[in-house]
Amino acid sequence: MKEFHSFRLDTVNHCLWHGEDRVSLTPKAFDVLRYLVEHADRLVTQDEILGALWPETYVNPEVIKKYVLGIRKALGDRHEKPEFIETFPRRGYQFVATVSEGIGTPSDASINGARKMVGRETAMAQLDGYLTHALKGQRQIIFVTGEAGVGKTTLVDEFHQMATRHPNLRVVRGQCVEGFGGKEAYYPVLEALGQWVRDSGGGSVVHTLAKQAPTWLVQFHSLIKAEQREALQKEILGATRERMVREICEALESLTAQDPLVLVLEDLHWVDPSTLDFISALSRRRGPAKLLVLGTYRPADVIISQSPLKALKQDLVLHSLSHEISLERLDESEVSDFLAFKFVDADFPSRFVNLIYRRSGGNPLFMITILQDMVKKGLIAQADGRWTLGVALEDVEPSVPETLDQLIEMQFQQLSAVEQLILRSASVAGERFSVWAISTAAEIDPGSIEDACDGLSERLQFIQAAGIHELANGQISAHYDFRHSLYREVLYRRLSEVIRSRLHLQLAQRLKAFCEPGELELASELALHFEGGHDYKQAIRYLILASENAAGRFAYRDSLEILRHALELALKLSPALRDELEIQVLESIGDAHFALGALVQSAQAYTTAAERARQAGLKTAQLHALTSAMYPMGFIDPDQGIATVEEALKVSMSVNDPTRLAGTQMLAAGCRLVFDAWSQTDANLYTSSCETLLRHSGLDAYQRIVYAHILVLKGNYHEALESCEGSVSRMGHGMSLMAYYGALSAKTSALLLMGQLGKALQITQAGRASPDENLARYWLLSFREAWLRTVAFDFEGARRICQGSGKVGGEYPDSQGETIDQMAAGYIALYGGKYGRAIEHFRKVLNPAVRTKFFRHWWWRLMARLESINTWLMSGDLSRAGTAADSFLESALSTADPHLQTLAWDLKTRVAMAKNDFKGARESIQQALGIVDKFEIVVAAWQGYATAWQLYQRLNEHKTARMNRERAETYIFKIANSFAPDEPLRATFLAAPPVRRVLCEKTVNKATR
């Protein structure tokens, strides 16, 4: 802690204190000041500062000048006779005040002179007590509540001061913002965290976030390097709200295991829903954390806005997970104390205190405003070094308005026309505004605006200087804060509708320059101003961007909220403008629902978008919406999905665009192949349209995924996995989430058939274990795991999963789960020798009347046919098995799936063996093994070699037999060793009778020991 005059430079928390006041400095301005103070003994050149603080970027030296100007303003330094920073023209700067190493307590002078808080002893004692608990590792969640101006921020500032005296304690603060702030997911949390990340200069905070909270680190675009961002982006694909919340809780717990943290979240009555999720989760976790969260809010505003904060706080307090400190107005004796502090050695009439108390009702902000007003009017003045009242007490009362709003209004009337103009624009711009932002609206040059603002700030009226900040376009501009949000609110409310909307529009147009494509940070602020300016078309555009922002923070509910609002605004547009935007909004709604796993709603939104586009004759939009609809429908109603792509195909025939046509053709053929049936015609159509696309534009993320599925059906697993990888690296938001799920689906299927069961299991278990709001993913991964378990002979496990997924699925049809369940039940019966029952189960899968279509359903039906024939064979019904095996082979050969084909030849071999037709058996097994040589079909391979082993044994060709047994064993271990050593499925698989039979005793002992 460095001290100079009555200032203290807190280098741990990166803030400057003046007595008990925090001086508002931007992080860069703080760095400049710190650099000067730390080199106070000498002249520092501009180049030196640039080199030290902007090492990698080119910065105009003028910028330093601006920052120094801002710092001097904040320190109250005078130009003619500088007390703090002296300028040596063209050479540099020197810090000239005496600097001492402080111990971190305010000097005596500030206690008397600048101390400003009266009363609140109980509240401070409570906070101190909570802090003691927090320092011991018991997390504390505290709400400070009370009306506007009652002193919440003042109390928090005082506590902030007190808390920083604990060594290594850090305080970070985030502020909720009215209007657009409530639509920005995690707004105050990101602010607080961003400050911390910046202050720590990429140190331990970034390290912890990178390790434990990548979904958060990635939010700080400007602070991470491009290649790190790319890696993070990949890592967090398909993350969910739950994951994001969990990550930040865990990261905060790690970060506060050693050093304590106070997280201040101000003005939660304007909070966004995601921040509330975060507070709720953080409060309910139990592990140790030296963490104190301090939130402030106005209860009345929470009720008006119907924010869920009220219910959350009640619930937390009820369960003793948080505490509330409710601030009341000051009582008369505290008002008296205040007057004594403020006007040292005053000579006021005895009833003056009572008068101020009565008129202000004990609201500190009202009280201070009254007193400042009186000082300004000369009603309170210093005479002979003593403060006195210049009018009769009776005359004071009538001159003070009834309410604070009226008093503010009155003060406003007394300002000059220019000042009024500036403040009016500022009230539209927000609680913190830049000179740059309001300079067009006010139609005054920036220099004069700054002068006027400085004047107001010096007279303690309405606003205060907030330093020089860099704007998103690299320009720097002076910023100001309203002294209290109430000032802004009053000014904004009194604007006429016409002026208000003009100012919003001007501001929006000014800010728009910042919102470059890809630069989404200002989207919701811009949307707010365009809406305020009645430019609904632009407002909707920016709302769509804002919803993408929310999606980037996995806050899909917030996304939906924003999009619904956009739809409401669309109603105000003329029909010609409306259609196109409405379709876009509906598509985004479809994306958000999909991301939430609300498949029916997702499909509905896309279909509505498509219908709207059809009516408006917007074919490209219609095509896009129909294509999007396919994916959720693939889950809930593939027939409908196929019908939808057929419709898309019709539309694309009428659009003269060969690439688009090829894309739709490819999708249509692909969907029929995956969801309906395998046909050579479709397979050819698929290949030819795919080639056309590759020649023209290449495949997009979505097309690559469908491509991957087709590759899996053809047994080209490695290529399929590559296609998934390529797709994943091309993803952003929205549609890409579908592609991501598609990638998971294709990837797990490929891994499964190539015998990488362990790897596939890792994917499914990671997805199923975490509490996840996304039903679609839960489903997808459940089915895949159930399939996997049937391959590993854990039939009971497969059934458990299938039966559980039905409950989760609820409203949706569950044919995939039922099918795998029946298959597993069939296997149990088959291996238990209950052939009649086994046939019954397989028949249920085969019955076309009761089964709707689902992912690879035709493949499962072929599997059911295969296992029925196996059952007949095992039960000795040779004649039936014989004819059926022939026709099954024919079916399998009409597909392109080497797995099925191998199993078909294998079956035929066993039938031939049973009939003692060894010539036929020899031929068949060679066919089977020929396929195995060409594809990595590990699951089919071990079975084929096991059959070959038995065949050659029967033929007394022992050497060949042994070789085949060893091959089978190798494949079996490939599967078994893909599991982690302690994964129970490994043992289950190795112990399954058909597997065990293949392994020789020695290996069994070794493997199961």
Ligand SMILES: Nc1ncnc2c1ncn2[C@@H]1O[C@H](COP(=O)(O)OP(=O)(O)O)[C@@H](O)[C@H]1O
């Ligand atoms: N306990 C107090 N003693 C002296 N002044 C106070 C006190 N509480 C608030 N004030 C003054 O009232 C003004 C409004 O208080 P603030 O803390 O901003 O209110 P809130 O955050 O509750 O809206 C501040 O400028 C501060 O100077």
Ligand SMILES: [Mg+2]
């Ligand atoms: Mg406040």
